Amino acid sequence: MLDTPVNAALVMAIFVAGIVRFVIGGIWYSKWCFQKTWMKLSGVKESDMKKDPLRPMLVELLAGFFMAYVLALVVRHTAARNVVGGMEIGFLVWVGFVATVTIGAVVFEKKSFRWFALLNGFQLVSMLAMGAILAIWPQ
Numbered sequence: 001m002l003d004t005p006v007n008a009a010l011v012m013a014i015f016v017a018g019i020v021r022f023v024i025g026g027i028w029y030s031k032w033c034f035q036k037t038w039m040k041l042s043g044v045k046e047s048d049m050k051k052d053p054l055r056p057m058l059v060e061l062l063a064g065f066f067m068a069y070v071l072a073l074v075v076r077h078t079a080a081r082n083v084v085g086g087m088e089i090g091f092l093v094w095v096g097f098v099a100t101v102t103i104g105a106v107v108f109e110k111k112s113f114r115w116f117a118l119l120n121g122f123q124l125v126s127m128l129a130m131g132a133i134l135a136i137w138p139q
Contacts, residue, residue: 010072013137017068017130022061024129028122041115068130075134086135090127098123 029035039045071093080086099120106116 007139009137009139013134014065014068014072016137017071017133018061018065020129020133021064021068021126024126025060025064025122028125034118037114038118041112041118064126068134071127071130072134075131080131080135083132083136086131086133087128088131089135090129090131091124093131094120094124094127098127 027033029038039049071090074093075086075089078085078089080089102116102120102123105111106113
């Protein structure tokens with residue numbers, strides 16, 4: 001699996017999937033969607049968001065590219081080649097790794113289930129979208 005050749009098509013698919021995840025996050029956490037709810041549940045203040053706003057966005061973008069790369073390896077390993085197959089892989093990776101890790105925060109860090117649902121809603125939607133993109137992208 002790790003010997004998957006990295007070609008221009010794979011790099012472009014990873015780039016597009018990472019950008020799509022970033023855009024979904026921008027919409028999800030915008031003032032038009034869940035920004036106020038997220039701020040309340042996370043304890044983030046408006047003033048906190050104005051301090052060095054580029055750094056967290058850059059970290060999130062780079063994390064999205066890395067997530068897209070790993071998901072691309074899984075999609076290719078499973079030979080998912082259509083939207084539904086890619087979304088299935090995205091869902092399985094989400095439920096098997098992302099949701100199971102963040103449920104620990106709910107239990108041990110006393111986070112609310114609303115926080116879990118908000119955070120994981122974004123993660124699920126982005127993983128479904130990335131899985132679909134990576135499965136159908138021409139090789």
